Amino acid sequence: xxxxxxxxxxxxxxxxxxxxxxxxxxxxxxxxxxxxxxxxxxxxxxxxxxxxxxxxxxxxxxxxxxxxxxxxxxxxxxxxxxxxxxxxxxxxxxxxxxxxxxxxxxxxxxxxxxxxxxxxxxxxxxxxxxxxxxxxxxxxxxxxxxxxxxxxxxxxxxxxxxxxxxxxxxxxxxxxxxxxxxxxxxxxxxxxxxxxxxxxxxx
Numbered sequence: 001x002x003x004x005x006x007x008x009x010x011x012x013x014x015x016x017x018x019x020x021x022x023x024x025x026x027x028x029x030x031x032x033x034x035x036x037x038x039x040x041x042x043x044x045x046x047x048x049x050x051x052x053x054x055x056x057x058x059x060x061x062x063x064x065x066x067x068x069x070x071x072x073x074x075x076x077x078x079x080x081x082x083x084x085x086x087x088x089x090x091x092x093x094x095x096x097x098x099x100x101x102x103x104x105x106x107x108x109x110x111x112x113x114x115x116x117x118x119x120x121x122x123x124x125x126x127x128x129x130x131x132x133x134x135x136x137x138x139x140x141x142x143x144x145x146x147x148x149x150x151x152x153x154x155x156x157x158x159x160x161x162x163x164x165x166x167x168x169x170x171x172x173x174x175x176x177x178x179x180x181x182x183x184x185x186x187x188x189x190x191x192x193x194x195x196x197x198x199x200x201x202x203x
Contacts, residue, residue: 007195009188010035010044012070014060016052016085020180024188038069046079046195049086051142051178054112057085058101067103074105077202079171079194081187087174088112088145095148106172107151114146114163114176126177128166129157130190137184139165139177146176171198 011021013034025032025048035041047070049057061067074080082090093109094100115122121142128137139160147164150156158166158175165176171194179187 007031007045007192007199008033008043009046009048009192009195010040011048012050012057012066012086014064014066015057016050017178017180018048018050018052020178021048021050021083021188024180024185025192028185028188028192030192035066036064038065041066041069041073044078045199046081046191047073048191049080049082049089050180051084051086054085054088055100058089061089061103062101067101071103071105074103074172077171077198079173079191079198080105081173081175081191083175083178083180084142084144087147087176090172090174091147092151093149106167106169106174107154108147108167108169108174109149110145111148112145113143115141115144124160126158126160126165128187129155130186135186137179137186138182139175139179140181141165141177144176147174 008031009025010033011018022032090106091108091110092104095111123140125136126139127134154167154169
């Protein structure tokens, strides 16, 4: 009989801070898989799009064909979680960057590097809506974006200084900050719960 935790969470490993996400998933006691190819993507039940350089990651996604494949899996209901650059990749629109391609999965608009340059990176405790309760999480902002517009089906999970920094839309989750750089496992655990529900529904 398969265990309750018999899910595999993939982390896009083309560029960026994917190693920190892999370690966080492993701390949850779950298998974590680096995703670099279409075959890798087929073997996971959820996908994390890490921070990094969104333009570079976008080009690598297009070069490998992973952009269309991830889009298809997202439309089919697979949970996808984007942090920082990953949030930008999930967005429908990037403010001031109409030429930059995205996966166009979430009905949001984002502003890149909205909190300033890397030297202006910072940490803060912010409230996060986990559904059953709202609890503070430690948020690490590094050249972070924020959400400037949300569609009618997008749930705002967290704000910092009245700016939207975490959102959820069905099977899609995005944060402007980096929980993988803290000791808090709650947001990754939320993704794991989404993955279990997805696998139960499709298995």
